């Protein structure tokens with residue numbers, strides 16, 4: 001079977017799944033689970049770990065992260081996540097929360113970047129990695145804040161433009177781009193609802209609810225993880241943690257999600 005036929009088959013299959021209105025959505029199950037837990041989200045445990053880690057002197061330099069600047073001044077976490085990715089003068093780069101965190105762990109605490117990115121995500125059922133715990137804590141400090149990803153610096157505009165290009169870039173064995181799965185309303189794959197990420201309201205909801213506790217994996221997953229996992233869904237090569245393309249895609253989604261209200265870590269399938 002050639003590539004195009006294969007792509008057509010997959011597209012037809014996706015279409016079939018999409019129109020399978022009789023199937024019960026996994027989101028209904030999640031809604032039930034959420035109700036069962038009432039206000040409790042297991043992510044809170046991970047947030048707590050992150051909070052303790054934030055103020056602890058760690059790494060070869062034995063300092064805490066309390067001087068880390070996420071764009072609102074050293075140590076200011078409140079609302080910071082809701083305005084990331086943004087341009088940072090000290091690195092002359094646009095950075096998302098996770099790449100900025102990585103930067104602080106390296107420059108302030110003296111950790112090795114290569115060590116940190118070797119295993120940024122915990123294995124199923126394992127204790128959260130430092131990056132996951134700190135990110136869970138960081139994002140929770142933006143709960144209730146409006147998403148305001150800046151587009152003033154030329155490099156912020158460039159990141160958005162590259163992110164948009166990456167979103168629509170087709171490739172891999174099925175010739176997929178992000179829009180193949182996230183370009184229409186009411187699409188489903190394996191009973192999971194796929195948000196239409198060309199629609200601002202749906203993108204607001206998606207952006208606002210990551211990082212999230214994934215019930216199916218028993219772990220908090222971050223936005224970097226989400227991007228990497230969708231690269232995998234797309235049959236693209238591994239997306240490097242904190243890479244330019246990951247930040248570009250998050251910038252693109254963040255700008256699209258402008259005006260939404262942060263509500264993470266959320267609870268997901």
Ligand code: HEC
Nearest residue numbers: 176177178180181189192193195206230231233234249269
């Ligand atoms: C082959 C299909 C496929 C492709 C291609 C794909 N995704 Fe996804 N995406 C998924 C699935 C499946 C989920 C998870 C849905 C769930 O677990 O409920 C998802 C979830 C997401 C979410 C989280 C939505 C939410 O509300 O929680 C975002 C954001 C996202 N994808 C972005 C992207 C981006 C950006 C790309 C392109 C780099 C992309 N996806 C490519 C299948 C895909």
